[in-house]
Amino acid sequence: MTGAGGGARLEAVRGDITREDVDVIVNAANRSLLGGGGVDGAIHRAGGPGILAECRALRATRFPEGLPTGDAVATGAGLLPARWVIHTVGPVHSGREDRSGLLWSCYRRSLQVADELGATSVAFPAVSAGVYGWPMEDAARIAVAATREAIGSTGIRRVRFVLFGDDALRDFSAALDQR
Numbered sequence: 001m002t003g004a005g006g007g008a009r010l011e012a013v014r015g016d017i018t019r020e021d022v023d024v025i026v027n028a029a030n031r032s033l034l035g036g037g038g039v040d041g042a043i044h045r046a047g048g049p050g051i052l053a054e055c056r057a058l059r060a061t062r063f064p065e066g067l068p069t070g071d072a073v074a075t076g077a078g079l080l081p082a083r084w085v086i087h088t089v090g091p092v093h094s095g096r097e098d099r100s101g102l103l104w105s106c107y108r109r110s111l112q113v114a115d116e117l118g119a120t121s122v123a124f125p126a127v128s129a130g131v132y133g134w135p136m137e138d139a140a141r142i143a144v145a146a147t148r149e150a151i152g153s154t155g156i157r158r159v160r161f162v163l164f165g166d167d168a169l170r171d172f173s174a175a176l177d178q179r
Contacts, residue, residue, distance in 0.1 A: 070105035090128030
């Protein structure tokens with residue numbers, strides 16, 4: 001499924017984000033930047049030790065307390081087909097507190113960092129929709145809306161939402177169909 005966003009092509013596909021041939025792969029990282037489960041673990045395993053080494057250097061210099069939720073930072077992509085990995089920390093979903101602005105910020109900041117790198121293509125996972133418990137339909141709505149809003153001020157021409165399952169693909173495809 002595809003949809004327009006500020007002149008860029010937005011797509012939702014089912015696949016393995018570690019195999020995407022794009023300039024930037026976005027990692028749904030944890031605050032520590034030192035790897036974890038889900039997408040984060042898969043990217044660190046497939047990308048090899050170079051990504052972890054760069055993340056450790058970031059922790060030792062720019063982010064001694066960890067990367068703040070909603071922010072994004074880039075490293076090289078190691079052995080991945082992409083040129084860079086942008087690590088972003090999504091919020092844990094809460095039924096009592098509206099954290100949607102932080103999730104929105106993950107997409108906006110990731111696209112800003114990608115643009116600063118000179119990237120023209122970006123692959124996103126469904127940030128916060130795994131172990132952080134964000135309902136997939138709402139995660140898709142926020143991801144697509146935030147991307148459409150942010151993309152116009154960048155040189156990015158293609159964004160792919162690379163999703164693990166059919167339900168996620170359905171929800172992201174529906175969000176792309178909304179205007």
